[in-house]
Amino acid sequence: MKKLTTTLVALLVVLMLAGCSMQPPAWARTNQASDSGKIKIGLSISTLNNPFFVSLKDGVTAEAQKLGIEVIVVDAQNDSAKQSNDVDDLLQQGVNALLVNPTDSAAISSAVQAANVLDIPVIALDRSADQGDVKALVASDNAKGGQMAAEYLVQQLGKGAKVIELQGVPGASATRERGRGFHEIADVQLDVIASQAADFDRTKGLTVMENLLQGNPGVQAVFAHNDEMALGAIEAIQSSGKDIPVVGFDGNDDALTSIRNGKLTATVAQQPDLIGQLAVNAARDVLQGKEVEASIPAPLKLVTTEDSQP
Known part of the structure; x- marks a missing residue:
C-alpha cells in the first residue's frame, strides 16, 4: 500500500x-502549536x-x-x-x-x-x-430528543397510536441514542409497527417509506431520526394520497420551511x-x-x- x-x-x-x-517525526509532535504560534x-x-x-x-x-x-x-x-x-x-x-x-x-x-x-x-x-x-x-441530548418526539406523538394522537420509525445510520451513536429515547416512551405508550434504517438520507427516506406504507396501511404517524429522512417520508406519503403526521429531528432550514408550509408536522430542533x-x-x-x-x-x-x- x-x-x-x-x-x-x-x-x-x-x-x-x-x-x-x-x-517522533515532526508531523507527530502536534500537541503544541506550530512554529508561528x-x-x-x-x-x-x-x-x-x-x-x-x-x-x-x-x-x-x-x-x-x-x-x-x-x-x-x-x-x-x-x-x-x-x-x-x-x-x-x-x-x-x-x-x-x-x-x-x-x-x-x-x-x-x-x-x-x-x-x-x-x-x-x-x-x-x-x-x-x-x-x-x-x-x-x-452534542444535543439525543436520547432526550427522542423522548420529546414520542411524547409529542402521544399528546397529539393518544396512547396506542400506530407509528413507523425511520432510523439513522446503523452504528452511529446518534441513531442509538435517539432510538433509545424514543422507545423509552413509545414502547409503553405507542405501537411501533415498523422500524427500519434509512441512513439519515432523504432519498432513502423516500424509498423506505414507500415500502413501509405498502406493508403498514394503518400507520398513523412517523418519527424519523433526522429531518432529511422525514422530508423524504413526506414525499412518499403525499404520493400515496395519505395524510400522516411526520416528526423529524435536527431543525434544518428545509424542515423549518416545510413546517411553515404545513407539510412536516414537527422537528426536534438542534443548533448545529x-x-x-x-x-x-x-x-x-x-x-x-x-x-x-x-x-x-x-x-x-x-x-x-x-x-x-x-
Missing part, C-alpha cells in the same frame, strides 16, 4: 518511542451532503476564524473507511487537535486511538466514538452551528491545558406548526 493506515502509523510511533530514545485544527465531517452538517461545519469555521485558528475540513461522504483515511491525512498534516463527527461510532475508534497515541486531543461532534479517549462530546462553536472552544481549552466537561450539551427545542405561525 502506498499509504500506511492510521492505526499502523500510530503503532509505529509507539514502537519508536518505546524501543529507543528517538523523537497558530493552532491548526482538523475537522472530519461525516457528510457535507446534509444541511445539518454543513451548518455544523460553518459553526466550526466561523468560531475558528474569530479565534485566529486554522481549520482543515475533510468530508467523509458517509464512508467510514474514507473517514479513517481522512483522519490519517489530518494527522500527517500536523494538526494540533482533531474534531470528529463520526460516520460510524465503532469504525472511527481506531482513528481516535491513533490520535491518542500521538497526544492529539480529540473532540467529538454530534456523535461519539465507541473506543478511544475523546476529551469531550459536544452552536455545536461547532462549542467544539472549537473545547479544543482550544484542552490545548491550553484547561479541564473541559466530558459532555458539552447544546439545547434542544420542539418546533411545531403552531410555532411557525406569525
